[in-house]
Amino acid sequence: MTARAAVLAGIGSAVPPRVVTNHDLAGRMDTSDEWIRTRTGIAERRVVDPGTATSDLAIAAGRRALDSAGDPGVGAVVIGTATPDHPCPATGPIVAAGLDLGTVPAFDVGAVCSGFLYALVTGAGLIAAEAADSVLVIGADAFTTIVDPHDRTTAPIFADGAGAVVLRAGSPDEPGALREMLLASDGLQADLIRVAAGGSRQRSHHTEALREDLYLTMRGGEVFKNAVLRMTESSRTVLARTGWSTADVDLLVGHQANVRILHAVAEQLGVGLERAYVNIGHTGNTAAASIPLALDDAVGEGRLHAGDKVLLTAFGAGTTWGAVTLTWPDRLSRAGAPATSAA
Numbered sequence: 001m002t003a004r005a006a007v008l009a010g011i012g013s014a015v016p017p018r019v020v021t022n023h024d025l026a027g028r029m030d031t032s033d034e035w036i037r038t039r040t041g042i043a044e045r046r047v048v049d050p051g052t053a054t055s056d057l058a059i060a061a062g063r064r065a066l067d068s069a070g071d072p073g074v075g076a077v078v079i080g081t082a083t084p085d086h087p088c089p090a091t092g093p094i095v096a097a098g099l100d101l102g103t104v105p106a107f108d109v110g111a112v113c114s115g116f117l118y119a120l121v122t123g124a125g126l127i128a129a130e131a132a133d134s135v136l137v138i139g140a141d142a143f144t145t146i147v148d149p150h151d152r153t154t155a156p157i158f159a160d161g162a163g164a165v166v167l168r169a170g171s172p173d174e175p176g177a178l179r180e181m182l183l184a185s186d187g188l189q190a191d192l193i194r195v196a197a198g199g200s201r202q203r204s205h206h207t208e209a210l211r212e213d214l215y216l217t218m219r220g221g222e223v224f225k226n227a228v229l230r231m232t233e234s235s236r237t238v239l240a241r242t243g244w245s246t247a248d249v250d251l252l253v254g255h256q257a258n259v260r261i262l263h264a265v266a267e268q269l270g271v272g273l274e275r276a277y278v279n280i281g282h283t284g285n286t287a288a289a290s291i292p293l294a295l296d297d298a299v300g301e302g303r304l305h306a307g308d309k310v311l312l313t314a315f316g317a318g319t320t321w322g323a324v325t326l327t328w329p330d331r332l333s334r335a336g337a338p339a340t341s342a343a
Contacts, residue, residue, distance in 0.1 A: 005177040006124035007170035008329050009072065009134070012064020013163040013296040014057050015046040015283070022156065029152045036156045041259025045159030045284025048142045053085045057162035058140035059098040061292070065136065065164035066099070068332065072168060074099075075132030077106035078123045080115025080139045080288040082317070083146060084108055087198070095138065105132075112193065113255050113316030114183075115139055115288030116163070117324060120312075121181045127169050138164040139288035146195050148215040157258070158216075159284030163292020175307055176329025180241040182234050183322040189226065193218045193317035227261050227315040232268045234323035235313045242325045246270040248309050250328075251298065255314035256280040256290040265313065277303060287316070299332065306330040 021044045022033035036042055048057070058079055066074070077096045084091040092106035111118040116139030123135035140162035147158045170177060195216050196202065197209035231254060239246065252271045254262050259280055266276035279297045286293055291312055298304050308328040315321040 003172055004128050004130065004169050005172040006127045006135070006167040007174060007176040008165055008178070008326065008332065009168040009176065010065045010067070010069025010166035011164070011292070011296050011299060011332060012061050012066070012068055013161065013289075013293045014060035014064065015161040015293070016048045016052060016057070018047050018049055019044050020047045025156055029150055029155065031152045031156060039260070040157055041278065041280050042156060042284050043281045046161055047144050048160045052142065054081050054083050054140050054142045054162075055085050055091050055094045055098060057142065057160065057289070058091065058095045058138045058164070061140065061162035061164040062095060062099050062136055062138055065166050069166040069168075072134050072166065074101050074104055074134050074136045074166070076104055076123070076126050076135045077101065078109060078119040078135060078137050079107070080109045080111060080119035081141055082110060082112040082115060082287055083141045083143055111288075111316055111318060111320040113257060113285070113287050113290065114314040114318070114320040114322055115316065116291045117312060117314050117322040118183060118320065120165070120178070120324060121183055121322070123167050124178050124181065127167060134166060134168045136164060136166055138162060139290070139292050141287035141289050143285070143287045146216050148212070151215065153220065154216055154218060157285045159286050161283060161286040161289040161293050163289045163296055165292055165295070175327050176332070177327060179325040179327070180238040181322070181324045182238050183320070184230070184234065185318050185320045187318065189319045190317075192223050192226065192319055224258070224261060226319060227257060228264045228268065230315050230319070230321035231255075231261075231265045231313040231323070234321055235265070235269055235311055238323040238325050239311065244309055244325065249275060249311045250308035251303060252276045252311045252313070253291055253294050253298065254312070255316070256283060256294055257285050257315070304328050
């Protein structure tokens with residue numbers, strides 16, 4: 001009996017309409033365009049307007065992905081997000097209802113900036129287990145809602161957006177098939193990136209949360225070192241399992257956290273910088289949305305072709321990380337430029 005594989009069949013993305021430039025940030029905090037660009041590679045980012053939630057972005061991106069795939073019908077929805085619309089319920093069912101998908105199973109995966117890879121592997125598992133013949137996988141975050149807008153260490157970095165892919169059941173040797181997948185975590189480093197308040201740990205004390213505890217904090221230097229280490233290690237592992245050398249990789253698409261991290265990973269792997277895709281300059285760090293947004297942008301720029309060998313890798317809070325290899329499908333139509341989504 002031939003094993004079932006998850007095959008990429010559609011792609012789409014969405015970003016909020018509001019653009020915030022580095023000059024805009026410099027007008028309200030002690031920073032500058034040069035300071036932000038040299039440290040992060042970011043020139044501008046998209047930010048949600050009041051009333052726009054993660055589900056709004058996810059629905060817009062999901063609709064684009066379904067259109068790209070020819071609206072094949074979906075057996076499940078998996079959303080990677082760290083910014084659900086509400087602590088309860090999950091955002092997945094809200095998105096499924098917004099896309100008129102009926103009563104399909106829909107749920108969230110929480111792995112922060114690794115969220116899309118975790119959701120992608122989960123979707124592939126549903127297909128391999130014959131629990132679904134097609135899965136809509138979305139990475140979506142309104143991440144600026146958990147960032148202090150006056151914090152010069154985090155506000156210039158993070159942004160909002162969503163990216164989605166449709167997976168269908170197919171064979172392991174066909175173009176578009178996901179090949180090797182690796183996920184990992186280290187909860188001993190949970191304090192590297194976190195929002196201290198809002199969860200059961202804080203709420204169980206039945207006290208009001210301090211303002212600063214409502215926003216994300218990050219130990220930047222340690223995050224940088226761990227991100228480069230874990231993304232490089234996991235990439236090497238999946239490449240070896242796939243039987244690819246770094247020379248075989250046509251495009252490396254890493255989590256768009258910081259251009260210096262992306263370049264460091266590429267250099268340690270021996271992948272030329274011309275093969276390391278970067279779009280963080282105009283997107284910012286969109287957390288779980290960053291990899292599918294980057295893939296959609298790469299398709300729009302003509303950077304991906306049938307049969308290309310693609311390596312995905314990410315690192316996020318938790319800490320979590322992972323990598324996936326896949327070949328690019330023969331036919332994958334893009335449903336236009338990223339949609340702009342507002343509530």
